[in-house]
Structures are given as C-alpha cells and as structure tokens.
Amino acid sequence: MLRRVGIRRFWRLLGTPEISSGDGGRRQVTSGVPPSGGTVFRALNIFDRDLKRKQKNWAARLPEPMKFDYLKEEVGSRIADRIYDIARNFPLALDVGCGRGYIAQHLNKETVGRFFQTDIAENALKNSLGTDIPTVSVLADEEFLPFQENTFDLVVSSLSLHWVNDLPRALEQIHYVLKPDGVFVGAMFGGDTLYELRCSLQLAETEREGGFSPHISPFTAVNDLGHLLGRAGFNTLTVDTDEIQVNYPGMYELMEDLQGMGESNCSWNRKALLHRDTMLAAAAVYREMYGNEDGSVPATYQIYHMIGWKYHDSQARPAERGSATVSFGELGKLNNLMSQGKKSQ
Numbered sequence: 001m002l003r004r005v006g007i008r009r010f011w012r013l014l015g016t017p018e019i020s021s022g023d024g025g026r027r028q029v030t031s032g033v034p035p036s037g038g039t040v041f042r043a044l045n046i047f048d049r050d051l052k053r054k055q056k057n058w059a060a061r062l063p064e065p066m067k068f069d070y071l072k073e074e075v076g077s078r079i080a081d082r083i084y085d086i087a088r089n090f091p092l093a094l095d096v097g098c099g100r101g102y103i104a105q106h107l108n109k110e111t112v113g114r115f116f117q118t119d120i121a122e123n124a125l126k127n128s129l130g131t132d133i134p135t136v137s138v139l140a141d142e143e144f145l146p147f148q149e150n151t152f153d154l155v156v157s158s159l160s161l162h163w164v165n166d167l168p169r170a171l172e173q174i175h176y177v178l179k180p181d182g183v184f185v186g187a188m189f190g191g192d193t194l195y196e197l198r199c200s201l202q203l204a205e206t207e208r209e210g211g212f213s214p215h216i217s218p219f220t221a222v223n224d225l226g227h228l229l230g231r232a233g234f235n236t237l238t239v240d241t242d243e244i245q246v247n248y249p250g251m252y253e254l255m256e257d258l259q260g261m262g263e264s265n266c267s268w269n270r271k272a273l274l275h276r277d278t279m280l281a282a283a284a285v286y287r288e289m290y291g292n293e294d295g296s297v298p299a300t301y302q303i304y305h306m307i308g309w310k311y312h313d314s315q316a317r318p319a320e321r322g323s324a325t326v327s328f329g330e331l332g333k334l335n336n337l338m339s340q341g342k343k344s345q
Helices: 049-060 072-082 122-126 167-177 193-211 223-229 252-259 274-289 328-344
Strands: 029-031 090-096 113-121 137-138 150-158 179-187 235-248 297-311
Touching: 029 072, 029 252, 049 122, 049 252, 072 150, 072 179, 072 235, 072 297, 090 167, 113 122, 122 137, 150 167, 167 223, 193 252, 193 274, 193 297, 223 235, 223 297, 235 252, 252 297, 274 297
Parallel strands: 029 137, 090 113, 090 150, 113 137, 150 179
Antiparallel strands: 179 297, 235 297
C-alpha cells in the first residue's frame, strides 16, 4: 500500500517550453492540438479541456513535480508489467496522454523500439522522465491524434482518458492508428475513485449550505468501458479493476496532492469555491467516517486496466456455434468418474 505524508505549498511558474530528451538528446516536437480559441462540435462537453491543459502545465512546472508522481508512476509500472507479459516486441509504440512519461521509464528498448509520447500539456513533455528508448514528443489532444491509419504496433495510455469529453471517439482514434494485430494497453480511474472525499464533501455541503455541487469528476463504469472498447473495434478484450489506497495526514493534504498531480476537477459544472466552514466540516467528517487509528485518512483510487487487440486474420477465433464434439453433460460424467477413481485409491 502506498503512503503519502507531509504538507506542501505550490508556486505558479511560467516559462517558454523547450523539449529535450532525458539523455540530453533533442526530440522532435509536433502538434495535433486544435487551434486555441477554435470551436469544435462535440456530442458531449463535460470537461473544460483548456482548463485541464493549464492545470497539467502548472503541475509540470512545480519545482519538484516528482513529489506528486507516486500514483502515476505506480500505475505506469503496472501497465509496463502487462506489456512484458505479451511475448513480442513492438518496433513502434504510442503513449496517449503520457504526462511526464510514466510508462516509458519502466520499459526497455528491447521491448519497444521507438516511442511516440503525446500530451496536451507542453510543460509535461518538456519535463518528461528519462528513458533509454528513442522518443518523439508530440503535443496532441487524445481525441485528435495526428497519425495515419495502421501506424503503431502498441498504444498505451495511463490515467489520462478519464478527462476526455468524447471517450468513444478517443478509443476509435486509438484503434485507427493501431496496426492489425496491434494491442492497446491502458488504465483509467474507475467510478469508486476518491469516494471518501466525495461523500465527505457532499455531507458537509448539504449540512452547511443546503445542497451540494459536484467537486469530483464523473467516471466511467467498468461495464460501460468494455462496451465502448468493443464498439471501437477492439476484440479479445480484457478489463479488470484494481485499487490503490494512499494514506494522507488529512483531507487538505490529499487535495493539495491532487492539485500537484494536475488532477483538480475541470468539469464545466464544478463549483469554483467552497466556504471555509464547509471545508472544515468536510475535513472533520472525512476523519470521523474514514480515519485510521494513527490519525491519517485513506484515499482510494480505483483503476480500470484494459487490453484490446485490433483484428487480424492470424488471431485465434472462437469455434463456430454447434461445432463442439463433447457436451457439458458428458464432461460432468467425466468429472464424477475421476472423483470416484481418486476415492478408490
């Protein structure tokens, strides 16, 4: 279990981004982000993507951003483990919403030949973590990937897609840029993420202000995620859930760390400010309802892990319906015979 303690303050730093690789070499930088101020019609418009870009840029420019990388590094390492479980090499890979490169640092050049890393925040690309894999940094939105069809052998994404307005389109874009028999390995926050914080804020705000507003981003349900992957064209799907619990000194430290991660709420219907009395009440409710014996408070992060493949003729396919030569009834009889044989021994 991860543990986080301490109180920090943040400073806003401004500067001109300059992209460089972790080993001192230069990286090519291209852009796929829609022009600033441009209006793009979306079927859904839940999140303020421009605000999210500013939040991630601010977080990446903190004096010591690695203090807040603990959760994203942990999930990045778990994605890398899943990639190593696939018995093949990937000459060309893409990381969608890479942040500071939390997946690439756990991979090696024997597994991935070349890595394209995309994010909407230029400061995250500038301050990316070191890796021995040749990389190309691309300033691009998850919903507008600037790559041709059938380009990548592997696409990964870690804790980025939960901020996408049009998740079906983003998954379709990922499927589009994958080569046939290519694989997508991703992770995103699940619906029970930060339920302790959500409940505490709602109870305190209802008591003090007579109602509550959403302060935590809405998340996708796990059964909806499998459906969306299938609709995007992926097959041989694997979707599983995982939980990471982190202990904090209190609610304020948790909220400060979320800001340092660039994970502050950016929903259009968010409430900008909470009254001081409401915040104090929420902190007290949090500690009363969920506090640990040592005085710390837990925060639960639910992670959805997903793996999906793009179709290719060489892939194994299920047998045609009605082609079985043994019935389940006969299998049951076989199990009974085996059980009787073990008892006689």
